[in-house]
Amino acid sequence: MPEDPYSLIERWMKARSFLVIGKSVTRADAIEKILGRAKYVEDFLDGALFAKMVLSTEPHARILGIDDSAALRIKGVRRVITARDVPGINEVGYALPDQPLLADKKVRYIGDTVALVVADDFEAALRGAEEVDVKYEPLPHILDPLEAMERTDVLIHEENGSNIAFRTKVRKGDVEEGFSKADVVVENEYRTHRQDHIYLETEAALAVPGLDGRLTVITAAQHPHLAQKIVAKVLGVNWSDIKIIVPYLGGGFGGKDDEGPLVAAKAALAAYLTGKPVxxxxTREESILVHPKRESTIIKYKSGATNDGKLVAAEITIIHDTGAYANRGPFILWRATVHATGPYKVPNVKVDGYAVYTNKVPQGSYRGFGNPSAQFAAESQMDLLAEKLGMDPVEFRLKNLLRPGDDTATGQVLEDSVGIAEALEKLAKVADWKRKRETYGKDTGRFRRGIGVAVAWHGISTSRGVPDWSNAYLKVERDGSVTVHTGIVEIGQGSPNSSHRQIVAEVLGIPPEKVKVVYGTTDAPDTGATHASRGTTVGAIGPFIAAAKVRERLERLASELLHAPVEQIEFVNGIIKVRGTDKQITWEKLIDEAYKRGVEVSATGYFFLPKGKFDDEKGRGFAYPAYSFIAMIAEVEVDTWTGVTRVTRVWPALAAGKIINPQQVEGQIEGAVAQGMGYVLMEQFVFDERGRILNPNLTDYVIPTALDMPQVMKPVYVEDLFKYSPFGAKGVGEMALIPAPAAIANAVAHALGIRFTQLPLTPERILLTLRGEK
Amino acid sequence: MYYLLPDFRFVKPETLREAFRELETEGAAPIAGGTDLVIDMKVGRRKPDKLVYIAHLPELNGIRDAGDSIVIGAVTKLQSIVDSELLRKHAPVLPEAVNEMASWQIRNIATIGGNLGNASPAADTAPPLYVLNAKVVIKGLGTERVMPVREFFVGPKKNALRKGELIQAIIVPKVAGEGVGMSYVKIGRRQAFTLSIVSVATLVKVEGNEIVDARVALNAVAPTPVRAPHVEEALKGSKATAEVVMKAAEEVLKDISPISDVRASKEYRRLLSVALTRESLLTSLRRAGVKVEV
Known part of the structure; x- marks a missing residue:
């Protein structure tokens, strides 16, 4: 038995030579204590220093010098930190090594962080930041990705030799041959725009040197272990010297996956250099100017079908304006490329993707991760093809949707867990689609009703063969309560506090009140990020397996104690009984016995997701272990006098495997509908000619209120179980945002008889289009 | 979130007289709700040396029946205007407009004098006050002036106050009655808690089937909120029909000079001005008892 503790003890007892045993190794706390730096409880009562960023005021410029003398003359300013003060590695790019934490040689967008001012209080920090004098030599800047692709005389990253940061491709069959069989072909260019996360809580970090024996950063991040890595890298210390704690987060939506580790690294750098908590x-303005945004895209899309309603080919070019740094742009582009056909069986596919640098705020992670724009294009095309074929949009989709055994655009066969066709069929009935589709769209007065449909898919876990795993510690305390440690964070979605508890409680047969999940800490094993809708589907496999291991051990113990075979033992609400008899023992008693009889009731739960390979050269292969699917029907009313669109009702249908907690899932759907609707109807940035965001505040970057919300109807669930997750659950968090732009745009097209290929559908765009002025 | 407020002195005068004296100093600014001013200070748009708090002064507060008019103290909270039975009865377009401003929380601290004094071209209290022919009472140390609200707006963020002066009150004539209808329509970028892209207030008086008086005012389409005399002239003496309204509303383009900004383009504001003038006039006519259909 490999896990048997006796054999392990015996083995190490036989050792004859040692690395450190028997030697005078200096105790870890010696230096700190000799130098008087060791901190005791009271030492942490000191107020923290405040740090303030100095941001670039230039879109593209060489930094000639940074004069901090005036800032340092301000009372209370302790230090001005620039790139040259970084003790470790200043480069912090996620996908490509292109991004400095603090700008060193150049700045590449208005909002690039140039320096940090650290002071005794926030007023001194803010005053100091105003006084730091950065000398720039302006360079020509580029804001348009199409122009950036063409030009090599102006390079945003010289070392790259081109402004194209990354390319992707998918190939299947032969598109030319495919189009030769097409009876109808639709070709369009779609444009989508940036979106800000507008989390209630902006980016924040409190770094405390020495807390819990390490540099501890309490920070707003979505992946504690990634924040740990970035902080350790910047400081040039071991990862184990850094502890990250992520408390409750005021929203993330992907934005804190990107910026969370960086705000942690900035605070940690200042704390490390000053030796004080920082x-x-x-501010909201800084948050908007600095942190990466939803992808802004240009998607050229050509697709064709035969008269009997079968898709035959799709040829797609996706251009992402990735802004000043690649950030996660390549991963976002990759996801967009693979999902660009929509969840359809298309025999001939050619997709090319380009992530292009410009001197604007970077592109980053945002709920849907490249997919809402891709599905907007795909699903607009589907409606246009259906129209040309004279077919109902639902009927046309049903003819082409993926079903178990079909292969995707990358050539991956999906054996099971493909419930989208059933979901769409059920949804169309629930929403009374056929009648409304025939009635609406015929209004001629001021207000025009429309109804639109869109479907979407979203790959579970990281893309391609990128390793993904789950891990957790679980221990049953002696009183029978259970503590679980996970790196998954509580970001408002509730998974550590709902699905994780439910899963552990289910496996151990105890009430959820007995389960405490400690989340968002690097003191748990690396569980991966709380992103990609993976909090439950991947994140909870760890607690699930750990609990299952303990359950096996306890079943054997119960069998002994109750003198019955293991197969007859059941765990129900804290009572362990022998089926069909009145023999039983309480959970608490069983645990007490386990402690007395040497049965270990702690375990790790580790699971490595099995994956295939993707061939980047050929653009074919394994993409994701499974997909979550969604269908959405949206009903709108457009005011032709003002151009204002009201989304009146939204019907969602999820094929996302087992629904662990319906209430939480509904919450995710409603929130995603709000964000998706805001994105389509009102949210947009206004840039000036230097790439500066002109509306970096909540006065002029407008997100929806409760009064803008449509009625979100009860979801239809098709539980198409996934074989590598707890109870078959797939991801939910991002799902309802992904088809929202397409569903709403399709409904508006139905209402007005006008197709919009560019978002957002602001009243202005609609009215000017209606009046032929745009 | 941490913002740097510029250095300033804060004074809370005991009396109105003392407030005037404090306001005589260079760089002094009155503050009541502060919902515009404090944000302006945080982002560095305004840097007053001294803030003179006035929201507690009884002479400036409250809604009072003055016979043929209603007097609204300058520091009256916006929500008090929404809730005022007196205003709802005699000048309903004002509570209707104010109810669309900001949020309940902000309306419970922001004041009507503040909204006027801030002199934004998009001030939402302006269109209803314009069509009500309301007046502003301006007080200084030993001085008093009364002027129409429309003359109080001088330019973007510029009002008619001289150094040491305050808005004491707004006088709203009681105009509601037989044959009178008024309404307010606002389009922002969402359904609540939003600034106007354009909003329109109208007031009509109908005798028999004839429009005998018509008043139209808009915000966010010129350096100040404006009345629309061309529309008003086209309506006065005309038949109270939808056709007349649809045509007369097009005249509004002669009365406005919108610009493009981060909220909307001038082209959209022009289209919206016509559409909202129509909508508001049709509603006002209906409220005046005329049957109109489009």
Whole structure:
């Protein structure tokens, strides 16, 4: 038995030579204590220093010098930190090594962080930041990705030799041959825009040197272990010297996956250099100017079908304006490329993707991760093809949707867990689609009703063969309560506090009140990020397996104690009984017995997701272990006098495997509908000619209120179980945002008889289009 | 979130007289709700040396029946205007407009004098006050002036106050009655808690089937909120029909000079001005008892 503790003890007892045993190794706390730096409880009562960022005011410029003398003359300013003060590695790019934490040689967008001012209080920090004098030599800047692709005389990253940061491709069959069989072909260019996350809580970090024996950063991040890595890298210390704690988060939506580790690194750098606790929090304006945004895209899409309603080919070019740094742009582009056909069986596919640098705020992670724009294009095309074929949009989709055994655009066969066709069929009935589709769209008065449909898919886990795993510690305390440690964070979605508890409680047969999940800490094993809708589907496999291991051990113990075979033992609400008899023992008693009789009731739960390979050269292969699917029907009313669109009702249908907690899932759907609707109807940035965001505040970057919300109807669930997750659950968090732009745009097209290929559908765009002025 | 407020002195005068004296100093600014001013200070748009708090002064507060008019103190909270039975009865377009401003929380601290004094071209209290022919009472140390609200707006963020002066009150004539209808329509970028892209207030008086008086005012389409005399002239003496309204509303383009900004383009504001003038006039006519259909 490999896990048997006796054999392990015996083995190490036989050792004859040692690395450190028997030697005078200096105790870890010696230096700190001799130098008087060791901190005791009271030492942490000191107020933290405040850090403030100095941001670039130039879109593209060489930094000639940074004069901090005036800032340092301000009372209370302790230090001005620039790139040259970084003790470790300043480069912090996620996908490509292109991004400095603090700009060193150049700045590449208005909002690039140039320096940090650290002071005794926030007023001194803010005053100091105003006084730091950065000398720039302006360079020509580029804002348009199409122009950036063409030009090599102006390079945003010289070392790259081109402004194209990354390319992707997918190939299947032969598109030319495919189009030769097509009876109808539709070709369009779609444009989508940036979106800000507008989390209630902006980026923030409190770094405390020495807390819990390490540099501890309490920070707003979506992946504690990634924040740990970035902080350790910047400081040039071991990962184990850094502890990250992520408390409750005021929203993330992907934005804190990107910026979370960086705000942590900035605060940690200041704390490391001053030896004091340091607090850094972005203002709303800084948050908007600095952190990466939803992809802005240009998607050229050509697709064709035969008269009997079968898709035959799709040829797609996706251009992402990735802004000043690649950030996660390549991963976002990759996801967009693979999902660009929509969840359809298309025999001939050619997709090319380009992530292009410009001197604007970077592209980053945002709920849907490249997919809402891709599905907007795909699903607009589907409606246009259906129209040309004279077919109902639902009927046309049903003819082409993926079903078990079909292969995707990358050539991956999906054996099971493909419930989208059933979901769409059920949804169309529930929403009374046929009648409304025939009635609406015929209004001629001021207000025009429309109804639109869209479907979407979203790959579970990281893309391609990128390793993904789950892990957790679980221990049953002696009183029978259970503590679980996970790196999954509580970001408002509730998975550590709902699905994780439910899963552990289910496996152990105890009430959820007995389960405490400690989340968002690097003191748990690396569980991966809380992103990609993976909090439950991947994140909870760890607690699930750990609990299952303990359950096996306890079943054997119960069998002994109750004198019955294991197969007859059941665990129900804290009572362990022998089926069909009145023999039983309480959970608490069983645990007490386990402690007395040497049965270990702690375990790790580790699971490595099995994956295939993707061939980047050929653009074919394994993409994701499974997909979550969604269908959405949206009903709108457009005011032709003002151009204002009201989304009146939304019907969702999820094929996302087992629904662990319906209430939480509904919450995710409603929130995603709000964000998706805001994105389509009102949210947009206005840039000036230097790439500066002109509306970096909540006065002029407008997100929906409760009064803008449509009625979100009860979801239809098709539980198409996934074989590598707890109870078959797939991801949910991002799902309802992904088809929302397409469903709403399709409904508006139905209402007005006008197709919009560019978002957002602001009243202005609609009215000017209606009046032929745009 | 941490913002740097510029250095300033804060004074809370005991009396109105003392407030005037404090306001005589260079760089002094009155503050009541502060919902515009404090944000302006945080982002560095305004840097007053001294803030003179006035929201507690009884002479400036409250809604009072003055016979043929209603007097609204300058520091009256916006929500008090929404809730005022007196205003709902005699000048309903004002509570209707104010109810669309900001949020309940902000309306419970922001004041009507503040909204006027801030002199934004998009001030939402302006269109209803314009069509009500309301007046502003301006007080200084030993001085008093009364002027129409429309003359109080001088330019973007510029009002008619001289150094040491305050808005004491707004006088709203009681105009509601037989044959009178008024309404307010606003389009922002969402359904609540939003600034106007354009909003329109109208007031009509109908005798028999004839429009005998018509008043139209808009915000966010010129350096100040404006009345629309061309529309008003086209309506006065005309038949109270939808056709007349649809045509007369097009005249509004002669009365406005919108610009493009981060909220909307001038082209959209022009289209919206016509559409909202129509909508508001049709609603006002209906409220005046005329049957109109489009």
């Amino acid at each position: 607090f850094l929090e972005y």
